[in-house]
Amino acid sequence: MTLATPAGYRALDDASLRDFLAGLPDLRDRLGGRPPDWSIIEVGDGNLNLVFLIDGPEGSLCVKQSLPYVRAAGESWPLPLDRAFFEQSYYRAVAPYSEGLTPRFFYYQPELYAIVMERLSPHIILRRGLIEGRRYPGAAAAVAEFAARSTFATSDFGATLEEKAELMSTFARNTSLIRITAEVVFTDPLANSPRNRWTSPALDGLAAEFRADSALKVTVAEWGRRFLTEAQALIHGDLHTGSVMVTETDTRVMDPEFAFVGPIGFDIGAFIANLVMNAIAQAGHATPGDDRKAEADWVLSQVPVFWDTFSSRFLALWDEKARGDAYPPAMFSNPGDAAVLAGARKAFVDRLFADAIGYAGVKTIRRILGFAHNADFELIADPARRAPLEAKSARLARTFLLEPHSFRTPDDIVAAVKAL
Amino acid sequence: MTLATPAGYRALDDASLRDFLAGLPDLRDRLGGRPPDWSIIEVGDGNLNLVFLIDGPEGSLCVKQSLPYVRAAGESWPLPLDRAFFEQSYYRAVAPYSEGLTPRFFYYQPELYAIVMERLSPHIILRRGLIEGRRYPGAAAAVAEFAARSTFATSDFGATLEEKAELMSTFARNTSLIRITAEVVFTDPLANSPRNRWTSPALDGLAAEFRADSALKVTVAEWGRRFLTEAQALIHGDLHTGSVMVTETDTRVMDPEFAFVGPIGFDIGAFIANLVMNAIAQAGHATPGDDRKAEADWVLSQVPVFWDTFSSRFLALWDEKARGDAYPPAMFSNPGDAAVLAGARKAFVDRLFADAIGYAGVKTIRRILGFAHNADFELIADPARRAPLEAKSARLARTFLLEPHSFRTPDDIVAAVKAL
Incomplete structure (x- = not known):
């Protein structure tokens, strides 16, 4: 990655995502088992983000992370990371009115610009x-x-x-x-x-x-x-x-x-x-x-x-x-x-x-x-x-x-x- | 004053306003002379604020300060002080486009919610x-x-x-x-x-x-x-x-x-x-x-x-x-x-x-x-x-x-x- 990003930001990969989730007891419990038991795949097919699906013995999660550029266009079209902040702000703002109509929102990590939410399946x-x-x-x-x-x-x-x-x-x-x-x-x-x-x-x-x-x-x-x-x-x-x-x-x-x-x-x-x-x-x-x-x-x-x-x-x-x-x-x-x-x-x-x-x-x-x-x-x-x-x-x-x-x-x- | 106000806030009077301006070299110079030489009158006839006119040997100033209530209604209608912040924000925002069409803005003291600006005379x-x-x-x-x-x-x-x-x-x-x-x-x-x-x-x-x-x-x-x-x-x-x-x-x-x-x-x-x-x-x-x-x-x-x-x-x-x-x-x-x-x-x-x-x-x-x-x-x-x-x-x-x-x-x- 050649674009400048804030201190604390790194694009997540299998290993770093595993470490990140392992450090969050509530989410770790939701997945169940131990971190090596979790399967992680990256499925982002949109234009702007990394999207990971994580399956554990007891449950699953979805993690969406901003990339510092428009994925569909490549690094030639840089884009600030803060869109993840607005996405989670929206989920929080509408949560009282949208029970069951959005994915459940679990956690936001501001330095990683990463949102942890419900994995929808078999949607x-x-x-x-x-x-x-x-x-x-x-x-x-x-x-x-x-x-x-x-x-x-x-x-x-x-x-x-x-x-x-x-x-x-x-x-x-x-x-x-x-x-x-x-x-x-x-x-x-x-x-x-x-x-x-x-x-x-x-x-x-x-x-x-x-x-x-x-x-x-x-x-x-x-x-x-x-x-x-x-x-x-x-x-x-x-x-x-x-x-x-x-x-x-x-x-x-x-x-x-x-x-x-x-x-x-x-x-x-x-x-x-x-x-x-x-x-x-x-x-x-x-x-x-x-x-x-x-x-x-x-x-x-x-x-x-x-x-x-x-x-x-x-x-x-x-x-x-x-x-x-x-x-x-x-x-x-x-x-x-x-x-x-x-x-x-x-x-x-x-x-x-x-x-x-x-x-x-x-x-x-x-x-x-x-x-x-x-x-x-x-x-x-x-x-x-x-x-x-x-x-x-x-x-x-x-x-x-x-x-x-x-x-x-x-x-x-x-x-x-x-x-x- | 019985309404709670932030630390650092006090409604200005003749003495405290004189001290305040005396501590600001640019404004002190604009008035000229020494603080005891300045004449100060309070003229606020609007609904919401204190307005002071200050005349010195060499120049004059106007100071507008928020009160924590609607002046026309008394303390029974409290009102946050921060309107002075928005007033000075507006003067700053439009300054590039309004030369000569507003009073000149000189200074804002955020704890006092006080704006120092040009005294218009004989307007x-x-x-x-x-x-x-x-x-x-x-x-x-x-x-x-x-x-x-x-x-x-x-x-x-x-x-x-x-x-x-x-x-x-x-x-x-x-x-x-x-x-x-x-x-x-x-x-x-x-x-x-x-x-x-x-x-x-x-x-x-x-x-x-x-x-x-x-x-x-x-x-x-x-x-x-x-x-x-x-x-x-x-x-x-x-x-x-x-x-x-x-x-x-x-x-x-x-x-x-x-x-x-x-x-x-x-x-x-x-x-x-x-x-x-x-x-x-x-x-x-x-x-x-x-x-x-x-x-x-x-x-x-x-x-x-x-x-x-x-x-x-x-x-x-x-x-x-x-x-x-x-x-x-x-x-x-x-x-x-x-x-x-x-x-x-x-x-x-x-x-x-x-x-x-x-x-x-x-x-x-x-x-x-x-x-x-x-x-x-x-x-x-x-x-x-x-x-x-x-x-x-x-x-x-x-x-x-x-x-x-x-x-x-x-x-x-x-x-x-x-x-x-």
Whole structure:
């Protein structure tokens, strides 16, 4: 490792990880046996970190450690280690509202920037499962439940301004990852960035057309401005189907290192966009025995499930647990206020849907023309099959951005995808 | 003093202030002579602080010190001392952009929560001057220039996201004063708060009517939500005519202790609301020789001067100094982008005007039905003269809030006031 790192930091390997865990009695007991009995494998397949799975005679753990560079890009793209601090800060902040919906958090070692948490097994990444044609009946609703609970509780409806200020003050410093989002999601994909790539030459024309579309670019830029300024709640910041692990009956949201106090619709739009991209990509995974049409329909059907669950749970929490400084209950003590207040709350949640449509458009385009692509499309090996599906997604995303009023409900999204 | 205060804190008096300044060579030199030669008077007529003016043989100083309670309410309303920290943080943050538009900042003593700054002389409070029927030809434009420069430079257009994050992280902790605004500006005036007062019995009916107006209350609450969430730029937080000192030729913005990263329109709306209230109040200060109609017209004419200066300067700075992460220049390098980008910028500034109208409505109602009133009205001794003018202001404010689309330009405000 040639990059300078703080004193006390070293990238963990099998031996040093074993020593580290052996020195923590609670975690050692959880694994059981003696350190030589533990099996350790490194499985990080994401972009940014080392991820170890540790199995002992009595239990298992997962350790996630920051690397000082973007793993997917190599040491040429350095990245501060402190994202692990923000990830564990997020897990701690949302823990009271997310029991059973995230991996359990056990320990954070600040000098190693290492998080020790529950090893999820036999969970797999939701995105992978969907690509393989499986269904997870409770997943979309669980992610929606998680998003509703965690964002409501940290919003100005569910938190006092002092509580929210504490979150803002902490997470505003997560600038390394906020900058990555600002650049690779909002700026680069429609600019001339060397980090961009797309299925070439098939999509060269589409990429050029999008980059020449000034109206599209100012719309994306306006969503970028709102991403940077709308401090609505503590959000996950990267809530796509690759940040969710599932079994048939269990769903956990993970990888919140991009967390900050931002627009709720950014998370909602990310999840919707990734469901829609998966549904569109299904045709590319068709086999002689399975055209994947039923799977595509099922995935798409999860968009209304997700939104309806999120919106109804958010409104229910607002009804039950309003204690923040926005729309303070003290202002609405007259009997006649209730209906008007309910209408205002509904209008707020409707605006979150409109926000989600905008962010879904942005998040889709970046997956097709930007730096980080989706396995949903990438695993379609033949570019001649992949490119038309990517183009469909990109054009739908442009419609999200330039004709947002055509999308007032999740059913409008479903209908638009089916009409492609 | 019975409230607990940190070690090292004491409320300054003549003797201890003299000792304090005597121990600071630069400031001692600025005053000249020996400490016994200095004259010290305490002039704090605001709500929250001690303010001392110190004159020496060679120069003068002003010292502003936090008290541990709201001065206007007494020790029954405790208030943390740290607002002085935020006030000096604001002066430092905007210093590069506000030369000659604020008092010069010299020194901050953190244990005493005491700020030493330029003594402005022969300046008076703009509000007082306007009440006395004077005119300050450059004042509105200077305040607009200050607001444009300081908010642009600290917005996502003029600052990098790292620079803005630093401001957010610091000023998010200014919760004591943010809470005061949230409560006394947005919540209390339309709720049943013991802190409210109004010209009674004349305005009892109006107060009851407003408190029963559910639509008005949710509109105010929505502006309150936006106040708490729209982190657009470092704002002054209390930019009314009482926070500005003037001579015929010089204008200085002061008292930024309510500063935080919030909606730009909150400052703009505060200043507009206070000009409008002063214009409406002029009739109450009429004398046999001066009906104050000309003064009212002049004050009102400063609304377009203020907005036009602010908006044109903000747009000019955006054109000259765009270096932030919102609407990043890298996205708009095609020749065809320029016109569309200019339109988007204009649209953003137009939305700031709409925001200002909303906040102006909120800030007006609170001055008539809430805790802190305006000298513009308070100095009209006869309630029979005062109440109708306050009622006019409050009803106009309600129109700002419920019929915002009637106010698309500052001339619409001028016309509405003249039609009252």
